[in-house]
Amino acid sequence: MISVCLLGASGSIGQQTIDVMLKNPHDFDLVSFSIGQRTRYVRGIIKRFPHISSICLQNKSSVNYYQKQYPSIHFYCGDEGLNELIRNSGAEMVVNALVGFVGLKPSITSLENDKILCLANKESLVVGGEIINHLLSKGKGKLYPIDSEHVAIAKCLAVDNQNVDKIIITASGGPFRNLSRDQLSDITPEQALAHPNWKMGKKITIDSATMVNKTFEIIEAHYLFGYGYQDIDVLINYNSFVHSIVRYNDGTYRADVGKPDMRVPIKYALYQGLTDYQTVVTDNLDSIKNTSFGEFDIKRFPIVNVAKKVIEEKGTLGAIFNASNEEAVRAFLNHEIPFLGIEKIINTCLSKQKSIKNPNYEDLKQVDLLTRSMVKEMIKKGEY
Numbered sequence: 001m002i003s004v005c006l007l008g009a010s011g012s013i014g015q016q017t018i019d020v021m022l023k024n025p026h027d028f029d030l031v032s033f034s035i036g037q038r039t040r041y042v043r044g045i046i047k048r049f050p051h052i053s054s055i056c057l058q059n060k061s062s063v064n065y066y067q068k069q070y071p072s073i074h075f076y077c078g079d080e081g082l083n084e085l086i087r088n089s090g091a092e093m094v095v096n097a098l099v100g101f102v103g104l105k106p107s108i109t110s111l112e113n114d115k116i117l118c119l120a121n122k123e124s125l126v127v128g129g130e131i132i133n134h135l136l137s138k139g140k141g142k143l144y145p146i147d148s149e150h151v152a153i154a155k156c157l158a159v160d161n162q163n164v165d166k167i168i169i170t171a172s173g174g175p176f177r178n179l180s181r182d183q184l185s186d187i188t189p190e191q192a193l194a195h196p197n198w199k200m201g202k203k204i205t206i207d208s209a210t211m212v213n214k215t216f217e218i219i220e221a222h223y224l225f226g227y228g229y230q231d232i233d234v235l236i237n238y239n240s241f242v243h244s245i246v247r248y249n250d251g252t253y254r255a256d257v258g259k260p261d262m263r264v265p266i267k268y269a270l271y272q273g274l275t276d277y278q279t280v281v282t283d284n285l286d287s288i289k290n291t292s293f294g295e296f297d298i299k300r301f302p303i304v305n306v307a308k309k310v311i312e313e314k315g316t317l318g319a320i321f322n323a324s325n326e327e328a329v330r331a332f333l334n335h336e337i338p339f340l341g342i343e344k345i346i347n348t349c350l351s352k353q354k355s356i357k358n359p360n361y362e363d364l365k366q367v368d369l370l371t372r373s374m375v376k377e378m379i380k381k382g383e384y
């Protein structure tokens, strides 16, 4: 039985993590969790997990309210409360299912405190991949990704990591895979929120439509598995049945295949890679049943080129990329900017700011704040 702290319990990954833990009550004991604004989930989680001893909520008023209802539970508040929760709740494992930059510091705190970190918050690696890898190399903390593509790659490499030619990350192509670049300019938030294969939180759904998510995943794969940009390809897999592929020097492929269901990669991470699974080996990808592939067209989604820049130059580029994207996505969802404005804002921010080498967390936070105010200014001036 392993004790777990779940950050982002009200979200899409958070709720599916709860499903996995409820199905395996003898293996996981939820002792602490965090919620942002959707505090209506608090009561139900406490009811289902009797050993909850601490909770972090985003707002002081919610903390005051729930503290009165549950006097024996210790409540923490806000961004710093997330770190206190990790340090003080006694959980051996932290599942980080927060969305955005706010997830980075809790990932750092988890590894500094030698926790087993199951990481859905991909922004942690995009922004702070160097810090995370440094902490992993010098401490006792461990990291297991919660992303279907990276779990697929981890599974394939666990079976065979010799003579690897390429890591091939699959992409559904998002809801607009059949539209021309011109047609992309009129996309509304409502259209972008309708992903064909996955039901996810709003931000990652927009990131999937813009291909920022695939760009994030290439950067994530670089930090997780140590491959360079030139060793990582993207391939369209229309129904998301093939979660990712490793190609070997002898021309064979090993793939993780199955229905798209995030509970599978969540389970793999929670069991620290020790679940039963099978990979498919073939020398012809088209022979894999019930699925089909297409070339990824980088001309339609040139944002993916940003992965090369971030991987090769590092420093604070990931922080600029992430913060400009977070602010632009927020503005797009509020109907303040058009769909292609997201890409334009990211590129402008990356070209206007110089990267700082070997940043610490405080440097990254400064760059994050600066980039956000830059984006707000650009939107005010109509520069998108």
Ligand SMILES: NC(=O)c1ccc[n+]([C@@H]2O[C@H](COP(=O)([O-])OP(=O)(O)OC[C@H]3O[C@@H](n4cnc5c(N)ncnc54)[C@H](OP(=O)(O)O)[C@@H]3O)[C@@H](O)[C@H]2O)c1
Binding pocket: 007, 008, 009, 010, 011, 012, 013, 014, 034, 035, 036, 037, 038, 039, 058, 078, 079, 097, 098, 099, 100, 102, 120, 121, 122, 123, 146, 147, 148, 198, 199, 200, 201, 202, 203, 204, 262
């Ligand atoms: N969903 C997927 O299928 C999927 C797949 C792979 C990777 N991921 C990654 O997993 C992460 C979570 O994605 P998601 O789809 O689960 O997102 P989501 O549904 O939007 O959930 C995000 C969670 O983070 C909390 N949160 C957001 N801002 C916060 C803040 N400032 N302080 C404290 N808590 C905050 C939210 O709380 P409230 O909602 O209560 O405010 C919610 O619990 C993302 O990094 C995403 O890229 C997701």
